[in-house]
Amino acid sequence: MTSTQIGTAATEVAFKSNSYGRNGGNSFTDKSDAKTGPITKISIRHGNEIDQIEVFYGGRSAGSHGGSGGRIDVFEIKEGYYIVGIRGRSGKRIDQLQFIVRNSEGKYETSPIFGGGGGDPFEINSPGNLPLRFIEGRSGSRLDQITFSFGYPYRVKNLKLDSDAIQEQLLRVTPSSIHSADLENPADKDLEGKYVDSIEISESHTFHWQLSSTFTYGQTMSVTSGFKSAEVSWSISVNATVGNSKTRTDKKTRKWEIPFVMPKHTVTRVNAMVRKAQLSGIPFTYEVEFYEPENGRVVKTLLEHGTYDGVVVSDITFDSQHTPLGPVTDPPIPTLKEWDDHGVIDGWTLKMIAFDQQGLLWGVGTEGNLLKANGTGWDDAGFPGGWTLKMIAFDQQGLMWGVGTEGNLGKANGTGWDDAGFPGGWTLKMIAFDQQGLMWGVGTEGNLGKSKIQ
The missing domain is CATH 2.170.15.10 (Proaerolysin, chain A, domain 3)
Incomplete structure (x- = not known):
């Protein structure tokens, strides 16, 4: 190997190989990228020649040099190993490359041969087994020229x-x-x-x-x-x-x-x-x-x-x-002072009112007929199913329930009532639903009951 010693005055001893190949393409150098870390892998595109080379320093790419021809092969360098030699062939361009690696125990391994058999052979052996630091050279559509630099780790x-x-x-x-x-x-x-x-x-x-x-x-x-x-x-x-x-x-x-x-x-x-x-x-x-x-x-x-x-x-x-914080006080209890009197609308005298789940107002007239508010008055639904009502209530599903004048329980079905009769023998005065949807009732004797019907 012919090499040049450089940087001995102010730095470690380093060696630079001859340049192989010719002067085609544009120049490149991985010198600054090499400071990121040791060479960890080399990616090569090749066929009959070396089309492209990409070196990874400390796991980071220094960029590819060359074109997009050939197939890609990657040479992974094991931890603890470093490149101490290169074999190859060159003429007008770089025809072939192979890398020799070594660890501190003196064990050697070689990469596959990349490229073809054109050009003249060359071989580089690092003095003192110093590691390969970086490459530089020239490239265009292929790898035209390459030079190798070696030195001490630090x-x-x-x-x-x-x-x-x-x-x-x-x-x-x-x-x-x-x-x-x-x-x-x-x-x-x-x-x-x-x-x-x-x-x-x-x-x-x-x-x-x-x-x-x-x-x-x-x-x-x-x-x-x-x-x-x-x-x-x-x-x-x-x-x-x-x-x-x-x-x-x-x-x-x-x-x-x-x-x-x-x-x-x-x-x-x-x-x-x-x-x-x-x-x-x-x-x-x-x-x-x-x-x-x-x-x-x-x-x-x-x-x-x-x-x-x-x-x-x-x-x-x-x-x-x-x-x-300001003084902690309970909110005041609202006081009802007076009513806004809407009078007897449409001549209907009411017995009771209830709101459904949509907020619509319903009423029961004194004659026991069913009424629905329409915004200006009442729509008279009459006596659905022939029922004369005491009162109505709505459950959580929005279904209407009613108590007839005889104290029997009914559930509206759209056209009339499904008569539930007198569950448990109870004659009812009124019903209501709690927040869990359970029905409560008051009997005609004033007794309170909780129904199992939900």
């Missing part, structure tokens, strides 16, 4: 955000209410209450890592910073991907269950408050520790720096206010 240690810069920006933020609830306690004693709720809050994060001259694995890590003062308490927690300067938005669900005391005869308003800040240009430093993939031995440690932008929230805080 780990990040001791990341420190500038707390003074954070504090200066956070102190300018005004809290806003996101949720509130009013809880009433009319009792004569204090009560313990709980405010239970949740909300989804969006945050965005951009880390500008100053690693532009290195070839390193990206790693996901957590960053926490905060401060407390007499006026305010702040904390932020960020999951960042080292080596990736793209903005990412996270949605966090905050849940709370806040116990508090509600004084007697008060309305307690509980407020959930949040401070949400737009941070910009917050400096941070971190150490980059490069190590050998075989045994983990540290090769070099660098002190690097960067800046952070983001929209972040602090922990939600709560406050409550208590407002006295």
Whole structure:
């Protein structure tokens, strides 16, 4: 293999292979995407040549390079393995590719062969078994050219955000209410209450890592910073991907269950408050520790720096206010002072009235005939079924029941009455239905009864 050593002055030792293929198509590079993480899989479209290649770094695609011809095959790289060699064939374009992977225990595996048998063979073996970091090259309707870069993996240690810069920006933020609830306690004693709720809050994060001259694995890590003062308490927690300067938005669900005391005869308003800040240009430093993939031995440690932008929230805080309730009094009992006299309508003298389920007014005349109000007077229904009525009532289904002048019970059937006679031997004076639909009756002797007829 012919290779070029690069970046030795300020970074880890890295190697770049020769370029294979020709100068057709447009140039591309996965350099910045490679900082997202190690290569986890490679998707290739191929037939007699390599039509397209797409590399995934840390599980994220760097985009496809090439056209849409051929069939797709995917080479998944097992956890703990990394690419240390490539075999292939090339001429005017890239005709064939095969990848060799290795783990820290020295076990090797190979991918399938992608592409055809044209062009001249080539083979690349990484010096010191350093992992393949990224690819670059040229592409159009096919993969025209490719170059491979290798280097040490790394780990990040001791990341420190500038707390003074954070504090200066956070102190300018005004809290806003996101949720509130009013809880009433009319009792004569204090009560313990709980405010239970949740909300989804969006945050965005951009880390500008100053690693532009290195070839390193990206790693996901957590960053926490905060401060407390007499006026305010702040904390932020960020999951960042080292080596990736793209903005990412996270949605966090905050849940709370806040116990508090509600004084007697008060309305307690509980407020959930949040401070949400737009941070910009917050400096941070971190150490980059490069190590050998075989045994983990540290090769070099660098002190690097960067800046952070983001929209972040602090922990939600709560406050409550208590407002006295007015005097608790029972509503006044309405007093009937007088009647609006409608007189004897249409000359009909009434014995009783009742309303059906539609709110229509019905009446029984003094002669025992059935009447129905029509808005201006009465429609005389006469004596349906030959019945002379004492009174009528409506059940919950809107069916009409009646008591005849002889005290017998009847149920209207549309044209007359279904005579129920004298259930239980009772001679009735009147009936009524309760809210459960049960019929109650008063006998001619003034006795009260509850019927089993519903």
